[in-house]
Amino acid sequence: MVFRRYPDMLWHCIGLFALAGGVSLYSIALARATHSPTSLWLANGIMLGLLVRRPLAETWPLLMAGFLGFVTAKQILGDPLLTTLALGLCHAGEALLVSVAIRRRFPVIGPQTRFLALARVGLISAFIGCGLCALAIAAMQHFWPAREFFTSFNTLFRSHFLGMVIAGSTSLVVVTKDWRRSEPGGTPWRLIRDLLLMAVIACVVFSVSRVPLLFLVYPPLLLLVFRHRFAGMVIGLAIIALITTATTMLNIGPFNLVAGTTAAMRVVMAQVFIGASCLVALPVVLALAEQDRLQARVRESELRYRMLADNSGDLVMRIRPNGDRQYVSPSVKELLGWEVDDFMHPRPDLIHPDDRQRITQVVTELRAQGGAVTATYRLQHKRGHYLWIEAFARLVASPDDDGSMEIIYTGRDVTARVLAEQALMESQAQLQTIADNVPAVIARIDMSEHYTYVNRFVEQVSGESPEAMVGKTIKEVRGNRLYEQLKSYLRRAYAGESVMFEYEANYRGHLLQFQAHYVPDRGADGRVRGLYALTTEITHIKNVERELLRLAHQDSLTGLANRRYFHERVSLVLRQAAQFNMPVLLALVDIDNFKSINDSHGHATGDMVLAEVGQCLQRLVREGEMVARIGGDEFVVLCSDIGTEDNAQAFLHSLWERLHMAVAVGTGTVEVRMSIGAAMCHGTVSVDVLMKLADEALYAAKEAGRDTYRLLIRNLHSSESAAEAIYKPGQSGL
Template sequence: MNDDTSSQSHRTRLWRDRLIMALLIGATAWVSLNVARLPGEVSAVWVSSGIFVGWLLSRRTELWPGYVGAGFVAELLVRLLSGDGLGLSFALSAFNLLEVLIVAGMVRRLVPDIGNPTRWLGLGGIATSSTLAACAVSGLLASAVVSATSHTPFLTTFLIWYSAHVVGMVIVATLTLVAHRKGIGLSDVPGRRWIFLSDMLLIAVVCAAVFYQSSYPLLFLVYPPLLYGVFRHRFAGVVAGISLLAIVGGVATALGYGPLALVHDSNIIQRTILLQLFVGTACLMSFPVALSMAERARLTARVRESELRYRMLADYSHDVVVRMRADGQRLYVSPSARDILGWEPAELLRPSQDLVHPDDRAVQQQTIASVLASGHPVTAIYRLRHKDGHYVWMEAAARSIPSADGGAAMDIIFAGRDVSQRVAAEQALRESRNELEALARLDSLTGLANRRQFDERLTHALGRPRRQGLAVALMYMDIDHFKQVNDSYGHAAGDEVLRIFGQRLSACVRSGDLVARLGGDEFVVLIEDLSAPATAEMIARKLIESMGEGIAVGDSILHVTTSIGIAYSVHPAVAKTLTAAADAALYAAKKAGRNTWQLLPTDDARGRL
């Protein structure tokens, strides 16, 4: 029931709307035919087609058939009541309908959304060209029919028809369309009503002064106030200004006044044609100005809206947004600088405020240079000075934008955020990783290098080229009868013996030599760039002497000794060969009675000897 009621209400509104359009078309057609008709059955003013086009463009295309039928019937009836014959009435009504369909069809096809401000310039060009073409088509057809049925010359009929329809279409179609679709932007008249009225009064006064005198050809004086009104009020200025020009000029010309009366041997038809051409020229001159001004206002509003939107984003962003010139001068600083850096934005606009950490200035300068050179965004991390003196780590994304001063220069936008916590976490993670790496290469009990570090160092020492005559020596050693220490005094005492042994061993070697614990009581010393085996023997002697001093463990003094095996190689050797020789030398030292050392060259070294 509700759907039926709604559908019935919609149909009622639709028929009412068609009836209103038909009444307006009929009324304006009656005025044109009975008041403004010139000899030859052609009217000097025709506004019905403009109403028709404006109404169609304000309705959906699928509803057009009903409106087309209502408009055609309204004009046909008015022509019949005005005394035109059936044939002439039908033909002229059909020609007017063809004119309406050409204009409305082209505009609807090429500019479907006439309320879209971005299409105003295109709409103006399409509407003007389609109007000129459609009025030409209808004028040629109507002039042929009228000339065949009357004594009016074809060219005269065409000029009257064409100019009357063009002027009516331009003024009335625009006014009708604007009345239906506020989105096209007639003007901001309600807010500037008295300014608008005063400007239109100026146009009316100038038009009256020009057209109610017949002594001087002053038609050109009409254009300045007309263009001024168009410049100030856009479409409202066009519609009202051209309407005033047409009314004042039409009445004055009909009464025999005005500059057009200066044309010798002219009659009312010729003066009317000239007036129509003058008004049409004013239309063609005014509409592009109105369209351009409307587009300029739209673009200005769009730019202002964009600036406000992006300014709001920058002002309320948690990131610090800075706009600066290529030389580093800051042009804009967002309010978030107050929360992150403690500075007021106005303070940071002073050239004297240099915030970048001295160690990071090169990073910022390189970032600016890279952005300006490549035009691509660049992200960098550096420190900025807080107002209280400490430095804040900032991650800044920089990109280039056109300079605020115009020209070919470029400015730079920085969007930076506080990453101090992240940097601190990364530094802590890096230190932890380094510490873990160090622990992975050190013996936890003695603090000496472990087997992993020893293997890496030995591989590197044997792989790199050595200076002529220099050798690599390897000393293997362990603590004599260390198992008895653990069994008699416990593992804690054994650990203490290992620690002190490692300390005494480290004190006996050179600064560049590597001391490592391989595990248990096994220790090793790697000596590089050895000029003679005596150096390794000297280290072994010093270690044995230092171990002659007892080791205090609790209330006991332990006396421990060590056996040492020494291997060396003059030529590049394989690690397996060198370690086997050192192990064999250690075995020889134990066999010799312990607390001593044995030196054993590798096979290559022995062959050289």
């Protein structure tokens, strides 16, 4: 399944099987032929390059290929199968542990990889992996067959660790380096040439057994490091390691100069030499690799900066202390219409005259104090109009290392934004003027009941300033008593309801009436974040309403209720009387011969008579009784708690007697007499029936010669026109 998804995996497995098996066969056979321990175990490190390039789930075919290669080599040499399988598992575990550690820290290894960190992770993981592998193999060899454990572990660990460092590094370089780009033509000729030089010198050094020439290996190794960096080092060390181990195990080379050495001691010396070569080359190559990486980042950063500066719509400049420009971005042409050469020298004449002094001061302060500044000013376009430029400038040390300080300037066209801000400010000023002069208090209140805005009109209403109110709560500004009235309306508005209501409040010693409208303030998400309060003083409106109501219900001449108000009240009185089974008395009062008074003394005198009669009637009635003028000289008295018929007769008699009056007119007087017709009803009765009965009684009084009164009584079972008795002045009847 894996081979179908990744066709190249099959060839990698075949190659790894052959390479791991061949190296294992070479190392084991050479050690056995020379009767010495293996000085350099390379098989595990060879697998490392391929393992780190694959996800963990895809590494098992490669591990299996390396494992089978080792087992095959051991079987060719005739080793027991069970022991071989156990050793193969240890080798595979070592390679797997190191590859997983590197892959977790560096998922991708490329030119941007930090090789110092890679080397640190690789060495630590190799130390741990090789130690565990050597420990496991030594344990097996100590018990099966028995050998000295510490000696076995020491020998195995050194060979595995050196082999992992050299072979692992080499395999990483081989599989990650793009060899096609090493040289023009696609072949790494210079590297091959230098490696051949390294191999020749190493062969010469280790073929001479009389003179110690090991130091001659280091110059070509360092040459490889300086010319080819990591690739040159690891492949050069691999060549040194192979030649060193081969010649040492074959009893050839300068290590034989030490008298009385054994094969094991020569292996140790070879390993020390290989390790010393690593210690010589590794710090140098790591430092050079880090330097190359940093230089590449600097070049890339410079390239990106230049690309951004050249292609940015912003104007970018480097300004020397004398004002000359080290660099002006080509965007000056698109932005201001000027060529780059036109801006290489100071151009203060292009700054708007109103901004020139301010910008000069800003630049002076920047050069004196350092740091960075931002300024907005106007620059003249080549066509003559001005653009608003927002400039950011920072004082930095010159990259020329001459000790001077340069200004890095970045400017962009913000004309549209400035014009929009100016229009917005003008609009806000207009709205503020309108809001402050609207004859109503406009306020915004947040969710914590704090004022966040109050217009200026509040000063005319309460004498408080908006500045003193903003930041305070409604309770603090309005007091506890008024707050309790407003609290329920605030809750409704915070709940999302638009609320309109009226209330009263004392300000400056006057009781004022207000109409308030609370409107929820909703955010973009629809949630209520406060409310707007529009409060209008309606005291004058309420006064006008009361005056209109008074004029609608009151007779202007006498001050009594008019006919309209009388009809509104009489219906209510009759309903209440029927509900509580109470008698109702309605008396019509008419001035006798009023027309002759007008004709003889004039309408002014007639009005005086009407006013005097109205005042007299108002004085005579009790609380709860009603007096109204319903016609020219016709008045009405309505009583709902008259009680008995005797009380009704007594009331009418008293009323008739007291209405005899003399009204002073000029030097004389006018005698006024009254005719009264009254109706007393029990039970349910309509307004029209009651008025009709009272009118009949009044007609009877006038027929009797005026200046008298008549009372009609209607019982529960009487017809609408029937009456049980008529009472005359000074008489009592049945």
